Amino acid sequence: MSHVLIVDDEPDIATVLAEILGDEGFDVRVVHDGRQALAAMAEKLPDLLITDLMMPRMDGHALIREMRGNEAFRHIPIVVMSAGLLDKSLLAPDLRFVPKPFEIEQMLEAVTRLLRERGSTR
């Protein structure tokens, strides 16, 4: 069972997304900003991270840069979900961008493709 970490300061979206991914067979945890995400990853490495960009304390751009600079986290595939624009310097083969608002099929497609490419399954 793949472990997915969701990082979003909007609890409604995060809660519902976690429920749906749970229905799909994923093991899901939810945190609400970049700092909480780094702490959660240090505790248990996820197979994939889903993150918003605009968040308090540490935003998504800062979180991704931290992960890229950390040997333990740099290989975790990332799905960015945001109504804003992603800094192009962060684009990478193991990163997918899903613009908000999105329908669940778009998110599931991005998650399953990244996990397949990484060799993980649900």
Place this chain on the structure above:
Amino acid sequence: MGNTTGEKNPRLRTGVGGLDAVLHGGLLRGAIYLVTGGPGTGKTVLCSQLAFHRAARGESVLYVTTFSESHGRLLSNLESFPFFDRSFVQSRITLLSGVSALEEGGLERFQSMLSQAVRTHRPSLLVIDSMAAISELATSPFAYRKFLRELGALFTLLGCTALLISSKQQGTGSFEEFIADGILELGQHAVGMRQARELVIHKFRGSSHLEGRHLFDITPSGLTVHPRRESLPLTQEQVPPTLSHKSRFGVPGLDDMLEGGVPPASVTALMGAPGSGKTLLGLHLLAEGLNAGQNCLYFGFYETPSRLIAKAEGVGLRLREHVEAGRLEVQWHQPTEQFLDPLAEQLLEALHRHKAQRLFLDGIDGLMQAVAHPERITTFFTALSSELRALRLTTAVSMETSISGAKLDIPPVGLSSSVENILFLRYVELRSQLHRLISILKVRESGYDPSIREFHITSRGLEVARTFESAEEVLDQMTQGKAGAPTRGSSPPRMSHRPPPEDSGEDA
């Protein structure tokens, strides 16, 4: 999956006549709409019609009732409508009751039930009928807001459009109003002895829509919205008509005054007092078109088809054969029970279906009686005239003026500016003899003879004097006090059957 048709359109077409036009294409997928209105305004019919329409397209629909009515009662109230299809119930339309969940576990249990059902059935449309008791069961306003926000997130993620039925009056500042992407309010009010139903879209995030009030009705066919004619985008004339093909009335003296007829694709007002000959002149326009091989439509309010045809035959206009041949359609509408926009839709539908090239709208006061908001009539008629022009129709519209021999009284105010051509008919009494006069007040982009002419209604139709002398004589005597206008309560004008003198073509 909610959408088994592979449709990717971000719009959810409603299947409710006229509503998609008001919504500029339909509801938005994944959005939440509040359907509000008092008891009996049609909220459940609207949502059910939409539900069956989506089910008919192969989609999954979830219909959740609360404390409104039982499923059995809901279905029995719907089964007489043609959109109802019992085979969809529990196959494509899943009916759920939220009563037990609400009673046993309040809002939390209800939310859990709803969330699970939406994730399981993946509906394209969810209806909650109704929200009335749900807010009351919330432990706090915060809990209710959280409930609505999480539902909103769920619907967005799953692309499920939600209709939340509420009997609350719009404008109460309820949290549903703030969170909803759109608010559709259904209402009704009395217009004289009639009841007018109206739809207002108070809010429609993410899209434009037709603002203002729109009439709707609930008939045995279901709910139909009639977008306010003047709120619809105007159809543009594709090719401006040329003046080389004028439309004749088939009345030689008049066609000469008009230098060959009225311009094509124009609207002509036939103004005059009751009995002055407006209807016969309009029928002349149709008869001339029919004789030239054109299809024509008569759309009137006071003459039944049989009486109208008999009246026409009395003055030598043979319309019956054209009706039987299917080239003339005669529509009679009682002005008392219908409203403006449904009438306009019937008119335009008949014009399209019949491929009509000439129209006689007899008379405008019939439309005025059908108006629920009198201030609309001028803008409505302007929009309708533009539509008729875009259809390249030659149109005559009879407009009744007050009974007045000398004074020109043009009602209704503002309507005359919507027409290109105005013909004015009147009659005066002179030595116990009734004289009819006709004059041209304006013609678009064309010359015309502005003199006043006398005319007669004969067994060969309407005949206009070829010169102005007889009319001048009548008017001279009138100004000298020898004549007067008929007054209300005097004997109605009688038809003159005097044939014109053969030599001069004049009647006087």
